[in-house]
Amino acid sequence: MLDIKYLRQNAESIKQALLIKGFELxxxxxxxxxxxxxxxxxxxxxxxxxxxxxxxxxxxxxxxxxxxxxxxxxxxxxxxxxxxxxxxxxxxxxxxxxxxxEIPNLPDPSTPEGSSDIDNKIIRNWGDINKKKGLDHLEITSEIDTELAAILAGSRFSVLSGKIAKLHRALIQFMLDEADENGYEEYYVPFITNKDSLTGTGQLPKFEEDLFKLTDGRYLISTAEIPLTNLFNKKTIDLNDLPIKVTAHTPCFRSEAGSYGKDTRGLIRQHQFEKVELVQVVHPEQSENALEELLLNAETILQKLNLPYQVVQLCGGDLGFSSSKTFDIEVWLPSQEKYREISSCSNFTDFQSRRANIKIKDENSKIFAHTINGSGLAVGRTLIAVIENYYDEVDKVINIPDALKKYLTFDTIST
Missing domain, CATH: 1.10.287.40 (Serine-tRNA synthetase, tRNA binding domain)
Incomplete structure (x- = not known):
């Protein structure tokens, strides 16, 4: 939520700034x-x-x-x-x-102009692309079964089995261990949330159609950002306790309204998927540095997995409702011959903290905190990237990345 006093005094300039997001005040x-x-x-x-x-x-x-x-x-x-x-x-x-x-957050002045993801600005690339025009993950392994999942639940679900299920679990543990090493405190949180929490992080009231609503008026979480950020709802945090860094592994549930016909094959776009989320609550003067740190935390996971990726800064038209500045990390998928989003790392400035009433107490006053979050990482898409980039077409096996071998009892998966 924007500061109403600031809005009263600067309505015209705010209107102009929000046009880059395609919103007319x-x-x-x-x-x-x-x-x-x-x-x-x-x-x-x-x-x-x-x-x-x-x-x-x-x-x-x-x-x-x-x-x-x-x-x-x-x-x-x-x-x-x-x-x-x-x-x-x-x-x-x-x-x-x-x-x-229903007014979105103001975009950071550095936000590139543009109307869609094709206008996003490439910041950097990492890793060598050694594989192109490869098989996709469903062609490589039969241990990802979307047809069986369709019988159980409908489209946009999957059943993982055998060694692929173990690889999926290993990725989760690896990501949580990385978060722990980087100073994030782990939480186990509810997968169901209420309107107050969803309003605090910005999913409500504007994006209800993207959520799965339960019969009692509550909702399934679409990201662990919701419960993790709302751990501090209506709280005043002592300045000496900053920065706060928290993480959680949860399933995420999304209706995918508006994405009909997009990415219907495989694990790319599911109603239910796993994600490890990273959240920071920081002093406003530190939020830009915190975003860079969180981005690096997420990138390091891909570097340790030796998966090629690029970092892009989102343009105004692709920038999320609550975000002031977002970097997407996009991993290389050989079957699609392009980079696909695997993490979004965002600075929400004081937008969420005003909605959720998260404040910082210093010596003289109380101010609204800044919140930062990002995926570290989306597990299903990381699984796809490992399968496709590590598949040996000659020996018909998926090689296990070195960083994951300590979590598993096997070094290859036969296909």
Missing amino acids: DIDTFNSLENNRKSLQVEVESLQAERKELSSAFGQAKAKGEDVDELSKKIEINSNLLKEKEDELKPILVNLEQFLL
Whole structure:
């Protein structure tokens, strides 16, 4: 959520800045809501002050044994009018909050212009591409079964078995060990969440269609970012406790609304997938450095797996609703002959902390924290990259990366 005071003073410049995200701020609606709020709030505050004076006068008169009938009538009139004005103010405040909740975060000044992922800016590449035009992961192994999963649950699910299931589990443990080595405290968190948490991180109210909603009004988490960030919901953090670095491995559930027909084959785009999430809560002056650190933490996993990748900075049109600045890490997939996203690392500035009321207490004041997060990494897509990049077409085996051998009892997977 944007600072409403800043919005009042800089509405036009904010409108221009948000155009890079393809969002047009309705200043007329904002001004109308604000004018109505101010007018009614002045009336309410005036009536509250009058009530205080009348109550004081009533108490004094009654203590002296004076007639209080006239004061009682005035108090009743005041109470009725105050309730009427408060009832008028409540829906305006609700509408104003709803309006603010649907405004995206301001893009960082360094954000490239552009309307889609083709306009993202390549920052760097790592590793040599040794394989092109390879088989895809479903052609390589029969231990990923999407047809069986379709019988169990429908499309965009998969069943992993045998050594591929073990390799998948090894990747999770490897990623968690890397997070631990980099100073992240591990959490086990609920896979179900509520509206307050989803509003805090920015999935609600705007993106409800992307979520799986349960019958009791709660939701399945779409990322561990939601519970990890909301560990600090409505909390004030001591300055000396920063930076806070937390991680969790969870399944993630996404409806994939709007992606009909995209990546329908294999593990690329699933309704349910595993991910290790990295989250930092930091002082505003440190958030840019924290983003770079978190990005490096995620990159190191791919480097240790010796998987070629590139880092891109997202353009305005591809930048997420809550994000101010995002770097995507894209891993090389030989079967597609291109890089595919495997992690998004973002600086949300104080956007989430204002929504979730996460503050920092220093010596003199309380300020809103900055939140940073990223995948470290998406497990299914990492599994695809390992299978495709490490497949030996001559011997018909998947070689196990050196970094994963200590987690497994085998060095190859026959196909």
